[in-house]
Amino acid sequence: MRKLGIGYRYKCTIFCASVLQLGASFMRKLLLMLILVTVASGVGVAKANAQQESASYTETVLYSFTGGQDGRPSTQLQGNDSLVIDSFGNLYGTTNGGGANSGGALFKLDTSGKYTVLHSFCFQDCPGGSAPTSLIRDVSGILYGTTLGGGADQFTPAGTLGAGTIFKLDSAGNYSLLYSFCAQANCTDGLHPYGRLVEDGSGNLYGTTQDGGANNGGTVFKLDPAGNHSILYSFCSQANCIDGASPNAGLFEDASGNFFGTAVNGGASGYGTVFKLDTAGHYTVLYNFCSQAYCSDGAYPFAGLVGDASGNLYGNTFNGGNTNSGLSPGGGVAFKIDGSSKFTVLHTFCQQGNCADGGSPASSFIKDSSGNFYGTTIDGYDGEVFKLDSAGNYTILHTFSFLNDPNYAYGFDPAGSLVEDAFGTLYGMAVGGGTIATGRGEGVIYSLTTPSFAIGADASTITIASPGQQGTTTVTITPRNGFNQTITFSDSSCSGLPTGASCSFSPSSVTPSSGVAETTLIISTTATSSSISQKPLERGKGVFLAFILPSLLVFIPRTRRGQRSVRRIGKILLLLLVSSVIGLNGCGGGGAVSSTGGGGGSSAGGGSGATPAGTYKVTVTATGSGVSEAMALTLVVQ
Structure with a gap:
C-alpha cells in the first residue's frame, strides 16, 4: 500500500505540474465561472426560503343538527372544548340545548357518519345535570364532563337551573353523577362549572367554576376517584379581585403538576388575568390584561391556555388589541407568556375592515406536533378558522360567510374549539346553519381537510445478513383528500443510517394521481473500506x-x-x-476515497468504512408540494 500511495502522489505531482501549461486567460475564466455558480446557488436558496405557505382547506358538513332529540349547540360553546376524538376517528361532544328532555345531549359521531345520542339531559330540576358544557376522554374510553346547571345540591331553590355537576359516562354507556355543586352553604364549594376538566395519572379531576367559592368569584377544585371534593383556590380573595375572577375555561397542567389558567374578570385593570397554581397550592398572577394603553395587550380571556415543552404558555383574548382605539372593544389578541412571565402579543385580530381577517377568538387553541396553533373566531364575516404557525405567520384556513353560502348550509359562528386527527384533518362545531336548517339553522359538525398523503412500508424491519449486502422494502404512498402531486425522495430522505450505509429509491419520484404509488427503498452496506488513506x-x-x-x-x-x-x-x-477544490481534492489532499453500494435514483450516504453490526432506527421522509410525511423503520445489520 505504501508503494501504491507514493506512486499515486507521484502521478498526482506530475499532473499538477502539467497545469503550468494552462494559459492565464483560461484560468481566470475558470475561476470566474466557479464564482458565478456559487452566487447562482445562493440566489436559489434565497428564493426557496422566501416561499410562503398557501392554505387550501375544504369544509365538509358531517352532521346537521335539527334542534330536536339530537340536540342543539348554542353560543355557550364559547370558551370550552366541544369535541373530543378517539384513536379510531370517532367524535364525541355535547349540546347544551335540545335532546329528548330539552336539557342538552351527549353524542357520538362515528367515522361512517352515524350520529348517536349517548345521553339526554333534562332542563329543570334535574338531579343528573342540565346543559352539558365540555368533555374529556381517558385512555380507557371513559368520558368525563360538566354541566352548567342541574344537580342534587341542597342550597339552590327549586324551579331554577341548578348549580351544575360533574358526570361520567363509561365505555358501556352507563351514566353516573360524580358531584353536585353548591352542596355547601353559600355555594362555597363552587357554582356553574364551565371549562373542561383535567385528569392526572392518579385519576383525580381538576377544574374551575365561574361562580361560588369563599368570595363568590369562582374556584379551582379537585375531585378524587372516591368522590371527595376540595377547593384549591377561591378567586376574588384579594381586594378589588386583583387576583382575578370568573374563570371561564379549564386548566392546563404542565409536566411538574402545576396548573395554569385564565380568569375573565378581575386583575389589576379589571380585564382578566393569567394565573398559576403550583403543586404546593401557591397562587400567582402571571399577567394582568389591559396593562397597556387602549388594552392593546388584550382583554377578557374567555379561552384557556396551551403550553409547550419549554414552559411557554399560549392563549387568546376575546377583545382588546391595537385595533381598539377606545371607540370599539377590539378584536382580541393571540399571546405568549414565557417561563420568566414575559408577555408577548403574537397576533392582533380584526386588523382589516369589518374584521375580514377574523376577530374575537372564541375558544382555546390546539397545537400540533410542529408547534402550529389552530383556532376559531366568531367575527370576520360569519366566523373563521385560522392557523398561527410557530414563526408567527397568521393564515385564514376557512371563512364561514353568507356571501358564498347564502343559506348557511355549511354553518356559521364556529364558537367551539377544534380537534385534529392523526392525518391533519380539523373538526369543529358551528352553532348555526346546516342543511336541515329552519331560519338561521341549528348548527353543524364540520371537518376541514387539505390534500395530503400517508407513507408506509410493506416491512417495518429491514434485515441485512452481513455488512456488504443490501436490504429492500416497498414504500407505499397513499393520497388523501385529492392529493395528486409528485413526491420526491431527495438525498436527505433517509436519516439515522449507520456508518458505511446508504439508501436509494427506485424510482426516486412517484405521483399517486390514481391511487397508491410505490417505490423500492434499497439500503446498501459496506463490508470493508476501499480507502486510500x-x-x-x-x-x-x-x-x-x-x-x-x-x-x-x-x-x-x-x-x-x-x-x-x-x-x-x-x-x-x-x-x-x-x-481548495482544485488544490486539495484534485491532488489527493481530500483524504480517503471510499466506495459504497447503492441503487439507482437518489441516495444518501451514511459515511465511509465498514458498516458495523447492530440495530438502527431509520427515518424515511417523503416530500411533495410543500407536504412532508415521515415513517420510522428498523434496520438490523447482522
Whole structure:
C-alpha cells in the first residue's frame, strides 16, 4: 500500500505540474465561472426560503343538527372544548340545548357518519345535570364532563337551573353523577362549572367554576376517584379581585403538576388575568390584561391556555388589541407568556375592515406536533378558522360567510374549539346553519381537510445478513383528500443510517394521481473500506510537491529569455492554491476515497468504512408540494 500511495502522489505531482501549461486567460475564466455558480446557488436558496405557505382547506358538513332529540349547540360553546376524538376517528361532544328532555345531549359521531345520542339531559330540576358544557376522554374510553346547571345540591331553590355537576359516562354507556355543586352553604364549594376538566395519572379531576367559592368569584377544585371534593383556590380573595375572577375555561397542567389558567374578570385593570397554581397550592398572577394603553395587550380571556415543552404558555383574548382605539372593544389578541412571565402579543385580530381577517377568538387553541396553533373566531364575516404557525405567520384556513353560502348550509359562528386527527384533518362545531336548517339553522359538525398523503412500508424491519449486502422494502404512498402531486425522495430522505450505509429509491419520484404509488427503498452496506488513506504529514508532502515546489518558479531571476512568462505561471499557481477544490481534492489532499453500494435514483450516504453490526432506527421522509410525511423503520445489520 505504501508503494501504491507514493506512486499515486507521484502521478498526482506530475499532473499538477502539467497545469503550468494552462494559459492565464483560461484560468481566470475558470475561476470566474466557479464564482458565478456559487452566487447562482445562493440566489436559489434565497428564493426557496422566501416561499410562503398557501392554505387550501375544504369544509365538509358531517352532521346537521335539527334542534330536536339530537340536540342543539348554542353560543355557550364559547370558551370550552366541544369535541373530543378517539384513536379510531370517532367524535364525541355535547349540546347544551335540545335532546329528548330539552336539557342538552351527549353524542357520538362515528367515522361512517352515524350520529348517536349517548345521553339526554333534562332542563329543570334535574338531579343528573342540565346543559352539558365540555368533555374529556381517558385512555380507557371513559368520558368525563360538566354541566352548567342541574344537580342534587341542597342550597339552590327549586324551579331554577341548578348549580351544575360533574358526570361520567363509561365505555358501556352507563351514566353516573360524580358531584353536585353548591352542596355547601353559600355555594362555597363552587357554582356553574364551565371549562373542561383535567385528569392526572392518579385519576383525580381538576377544574374551575365561574361562580361560588369563599368570595363568590369562582374556584379551582379537585375531585378524587372516591368522590371527595376540595377547593384549591377561591378567586376574588384579594381586594378589588386583583387576583382575578370568573374563570371561564379549564386548566392546563404542565409536566411538574402545576396548573395554569385564565380568569375573565378581575386583575389589576379589571380585564382578566393569567394565573398559576403550583403543586404546593401557591397562587400567582402571571399577567394582568389591559396593562397597556387602549388594552392593546388584550382583554377578557374567555379561552384557556396551551403550553409547550419549554414552559411557554399560549392563549387568546376575546377583545382588546391595537385595533381598539377606545371607540370599539377590539378584536382580541393571540399571546405568549414565557417561563420568566414575559408577555408577548403574537397576533392582533380584526386588523382589516369589518374584521375580514377574523376577530374575537372564541375558544382555546390546539397545537400540533410542529408547534402550529389552530383556532376559531366568531367575527370576520360569519366566523373563521385560522392557523398561527410557530414563526408567527397568521393564515385564514376557512371563512364561514353568507356571501358564498347564502343559506348557511355549511354553518356559521364556529364558537367551539377544534380537534385534529392523526392525518391533519380539523373538526369543529358551528352553532348555526346546516342543511336541515329552519331560519338561521341549528348548527353543524364540520371537518376541514387539505390534500395530503400517508407513507408506509410493506416491512417495518429491514434485515441485512452481513455488512456488504443490501436490504429492500416497498414504500407505499397513499393520497388523501385529492392529493395528486409528485413526491420526491431527495438525498436527505433517509436519516439515522449507520456508518458505511446508504439508501436509494427506485424510482426516486412517484405521483399517486390514481391511487397508491410505490417505490423500492434499497439500503446498501459496506463490508470493508476501499480507502486510500493518507496521514496528515503525507498529505502535507503531497501538497508541497504539487504546488509549493512548482511555485518557486516565481523567484527565478529574469536573466534568461522567457523568465517573465515563468513568473506569470507562478502567479497562476498561487491562484490555484486559493481554490481548495482544485488544490486539495484534485491532488489527493481530500483524504480517503471510499466506495459504497447503492441503487439507482437518489441516495444518501451514511459515511465511509465498514458498516458495523447492530440495530438502527431509520427515518424515511417523503416530500411533495410543500407536504412532508415521515415513517420510522428498523434496520438490523447482522
